[in-house]
Amino acid sequence: MESFRTIVTVPTPALQRQPADTFLMIGSCFAERIGERLLNSRLNTVVNPNGILYNPHSMSMSLHRLLRNEAYTADDLLRFGDVWHSMAQHGCFSNRDKGDCLAGINQSFAVGRSCLDTSDVVALTFGTAFGY
Numbered sequence: 001m002e003s004f005r006t007i008v009t010v011p012t013p014a015l016q017r018q019p020a021d022t023f024l025m026i027g028s029c030f031a032e033r034i035g036e037r038l039l040n041s042r043l044n045t046v047v048n049p050n051g052i053l054y055n056p057h058s059m060s061m062s063l064h065r066l067l068r069n070e071a072y073t074a075d076d077l078l079r080f081g082d083v084w085h086s087m088a089q090h091g092c093f094s095n096r097d098k099g100d101c102l103a104g105i106n107q108s109f110a111v112g113r114s115c116l117d118t119s120d121v122v123a124l125t126f127g128t129a130f131g132y
Contacts, residue, residue, distance in 0.1 A: 017121065019043065024115045026062060027125035028054050034123070049112025051090020054127030061088060065109075066116050072105045074098065 023045040025035035035047030050062045065088070077084045077098060084101040085094045093108070095101035116122070 021120035022046075022115060022118050024049075024112065024119040024122045025125070026050075026053065026059055026122070028052060028127035030127075031123065031125040034125070046111055046115035048090070049108045049115075050088060051092045051108075053090070054129035056126055058088070059124060059126070066113050069113055071109055072102060074102055076105075077101060 021043070023035070023038055023043060025031040025038070025045065025047045027048070029052055031048055032052060035045050038045040039047070049066070050058075053059045053062060072086065072088070076086055076088065078087065079085075079098075082096055083094050084096070084098045085091065086101070086105055089105055093101060093105050095104065
């Protein structure tokens with residue numbers, strides 16, 4: 001016996017990322033967790049500019065809107081009870097004040113739009129939810 005270990009040669013990955021790369025994460029809570037790890041590693045990353053999205057249709061609508069640079073307006077909001085919501089965003093953007101709700105949505109949208117223009121990697125993680 002010449003060696004007490006197994007030597008494994010790991011091939012170089014076809015896709016290699018650099019520390020200066022920019023990442024845009026869109027999708028499920030998996031995108032949140034991976035994006036959080038990228039951010040904790042000090043990598044330039046934007047995570048879920050619309051909040052967590054679980055179905056492909058919602059993700060597609062978000063990407064199309066980002067690509068068209070189509071900010072949200074007050075007409076995109078609806079009121080349920082005392083809270084304003086957007087059907088295109090996660091509930092984390094909901095707010096009792098309509099102006100604050102819209103401002104939060106558009107601030108996150110602007111960050112996502114800027115990142116999309118410069119991203120080296122756009123990662124989409126699909127969940128198992130249905131869109132209605």
